[in-house]
Amino acid sequence: MLCLKNVSAGYAGRLVLRDLSLCIPDGLVTGIVGRNGCGKSTLLRVAAGQLRPMSGTVYANGVSLLARTPRAIAREVALLPQERNIPAMTAGMLVMCGRYAHMRFPHIPGKKEELAVQKALAHMGVEDFYDRELRQLSGGERQRVYLAMLLAQEAPVLLLDEPGVYLDLPAQYELLTLLRGLCLEGKAVAVVMHDLTQAVSFCDQVILLHEGEVKYAGAGNDLCESGLLSLYMQVLPHKMLDPNNGKNIYYFTGLENQSE
Amino acid sequence: MIYVRLPRVLSAVLAGGALACAGALLQCMLGNRLASPGIIGVNAGSGLFSLLAILMFPASTAMAAWGAFIEALVAMVLVFVISGTGGISTPGRVILTGVAVSSLFTALLDTVVVLRPDLQMDRLAFSLGGFAGADMPSLLSALPFFCIGLVGSLVFGYDWNLLVLGDEIAMGLGMRVPRIRFFGMLFAAMLAGSAVSLCGLLGFVGLIAPHMAAGLLGTRDMRSLLPGSLLFGAMLTVVCELLARSMFSPYEIPVGIVLSYIGVPFFLFLLYRRGIRAGGE
Structure with missing residues (x-):
């Protein structure tokens, strides 16, 4: 469980997060939504201990992260940023990078590290890619390898910044299924x-961010019924009944379309 | 014989290996395959101070090595401080700053030469690169810098690999990125400085040797790329030094020139072959 308490954070002269508190519970998927520039990525950077908040604290399982070393933080929280290059290395090497925080200087991988890498690759169903160059893999395959790297880090909290953004629809759903599987193992996923x-x-929990503040945190369906989405994200939710399971599904339209 | 030849061959091994390692390190850290010790102001900076050291302490060879190293470091610190303003030091900015700082040092170098025309030959020999002046004392004074730089860069091999992933990911994996970058620059400055104090501007080795090593090893894993570059840089330089001495004997042409004649075609061949491979996949 990762909690932010009264966090204000930003960059030189620009406050992005304002007195924000939230929790990312174990065993659940937390979705973070909001318009561009509302502070989503900054929130993840603070939660992963990469950006020091100006005030407030970040707790992992009740212990503050702020005083700890980058290495100790990496064993609590793993972050997959949105922007990534495609390094010239094999999948096995990339996943081994995830073991950094578990090795002591000078970081020579032993048997234990190799096993952890194999396990992480197998977990994501990409053990065959061990010797393959990342450049030769498709976007979806590469995403799985990056997730394996995150798993190799063995942190109980996983933070992902728009992991589906370059994936086609089937690959996006595969990714969600993988994330659900990780949750069932007890990881906290945001x-x-x-x-x-x-x-x-x-998502089990949806957090709506607007101008660095949490406007809503709770079940997705309730968010759609609350009217907050049109206020803060300028979209209108529409409800449909899924005849297969009797649940509501929502689709969204822009506010302009509605007024026509 | 042995007192003339041995220092030259050893200097060639050391300088070639050092420049190649520095090049591999910089290419990795800056995420740019075109990076070489020359591009971030190290060469020109070292040259200026080497010349100033010759000017001020004509008798002391050790001062030349110190001068080259200190200035390599000054150039790097300058580049990093300026490109790092605002907290973010992107590789693109580092390279731009390096080119600018490099020009400044070259201008200073030329100013010194204009004011002291008797240094003209030193300047020419320096910018062409060569081992004509190699002797044991200068080799010994460069050795400590070389050793520290080499051992350091080899020991941190796994860390350099992480830097390739980008600062954000490396940080997320638990690395102190600024600290590691600082070490990397320090080692690269030591290696480049030790080489420049021995042979002047031979920067081209630093660009192509890592590519040769990567092309033939088939990997850019720094743990094998660094030793590979070391080997290639040293071999290439020794061969070129031999040719430079013997091709037009008794005349000697500067190693830098031979290196370009041999290195460039081989480098182009590697690029060509890589193009064919990439096209075939």
Whole structure:
């Protein structure tokens, strides 16, 4: 469980997060939604201990992260940022990088590290890619390898910044299934999402950010019924009944379309 | 014989290996395959101070090595401080700053030469690169810098690999990125400085040797790329030094020139082959 308490954070002269408190519970998927520039990525950076908040604290399982070393933090929280290059290395090497925080200087991987890498690759179903160059893999395959790297880090909290952004629809759903599997193993997963339909139907908890403040945290369906989405995200939710399981699904339209 | 030849060959091994390692390190850290010790102001900076050291302490060879190293470091610190303003030191900014700082040092170098025309030959020999002046004392004074730089860069091999992933990911994996970058620059400055104090501007080795090593090893894993570059840089430089001495004997042409004649075609061949491979996949 990762909690932010009264966190204000930002960059030189610009406050991005304002007195924000939230929790990312174990065993659940938390979706973070909001318009561009509302502070989603900054929130993840603070939660992962990469950006020091100006005030407030970040707790992992009740212990503050702020005083700890980068290495200790990396064993508590793993972050997959949105922007990534495609390094010239094999999948096995990339996943081994995830073991950094578990090795002592000079970081020579032993048997234990190799096993952890194999396990992480197998977990994501990409053990065959061990010797393959990342450049030769498709976007979806590469995403799985990056997730394996995150798993190799063995942190109980996983933070992902728009992991589906370059993936086609089937690969996006595969990714969500993988994330659900990780939750069932007890990990706390937080995902920044742009697709509201996916966020509402898939996440156990949805957090709505607006100008660095939490405007809503709770079930996705309730968020759609609350009217907050049109206020803060300028979209209108529409409800449909899924005849297969009797649940509501939501789709969204822009405010302009509605007025026509 | 042995007193003339041995220092030259050893200097070639050391300088070639050092420049190649520094090049591999910089290419990795800056995420740019075009990076070489020359591009971030190290060469020109070292040259200026080497010349100033010759000017001020004509008798002391040790001062030349110190001068080269200190200035390599000054150039790097300058580049990093300026490109790092605002907290973010992106590789693109580092390279731009390096080019600018490099020009400044070259201008200073030329100013010194204009004011002291008797240094003209030193300047020419320096910018062409060569081992004509190699002797045991200068080799010994460069050795400590070389050793520290080499051992350091080899020991941190796994860390350099993480830097390739980008600062944000490396930080997320638990690395103190600024600290590691500082070490990397320090080692690269030591290696480049030790080489420049021995042979002047031979920067081209630093660009192509890592590419040769990567092309033939088939990996950019720094743990094998660094030793590979070391080997290639040293071999290439020794061969070129031999040719430079013997091709037009008794005349000697500067190693830098031979290096370009041999290195460039081989480098182009590697690029060509890589193009064919990439096209075939």
